[in-house]
Amino acid sequence: MSKEDRPIRNRRGHGRGRTQDGKPNPIDVHVGMRVRLRRTLMGMSQEKLGELIGLTFQQVQKYERGANRVGASRLYDLSRVLEVPVGFFFDDMPDEITGRSPASGVTDTPDYKPDEDEMHKRETLELVRAYYRISDPRLRRNLFDLMKSLGDGSDAD
Known part of the structure; x- marks a missing residue:
């Protein structure tokens, strides 16, 4: 068996679910x-989420960073507590990481930096939460229209 055909060994930095260079699977x-997105949109702390699924907040942090893999039963628990279907966790996966699991044989997995995406920044999540706390649908729609009109002219920076 050639070196390329050998399975990735289960050692720190090179364990299951890690890329060839030891980074977390994208x-x-x-x-x-x-x-993290769903937890934040619900206004839930890492500590509260951990409490609800029997983990410490540090374990939740590791899941959210991708440092620890989320097993099937834990994913199911998360979906129930966060009130989303299991498929939610795989929605909106960028094309550049689809099918780039170490098991797929692809070794040129790009660095995946979700924090660089505006849709996943804390400011965006807080804005969305605040928006949906506006109970008057007309006021919420007026704010939506205002924000869209302000954003249309901001591309000239």
Whole structure:
């Protein structure tokens, strides 16, 4: 068996779900980012989420960073607590990481940096939460229209 055909050994930095260079699998990073997105949109702390699924907040942090893989039963628990279907955690996965699991044989997995995406920044999440706390639908729609009109002229920076 050639070196390229050998399975990745289960050692620190080179274990299951890690890329050849020891980085977290980009799919695990995406799932963790989706956990963080939903938790933040619900206004839930890492500590509260951990309490509800029997983990410490540090374990939740590791899931959210993709440092720890989320097993099937834990993913199911997360979907129930966060009130989303399991498929939610895989939604919006960028094309550049789809199918780039170490098991796929692809070794040129790009660095996946979800925090560089405006849709996953804390400011965006807080803005969306605040927007949906506006109970008057007309006021919410007026704010939406205002923000769209302000944004249309901001591309000239």
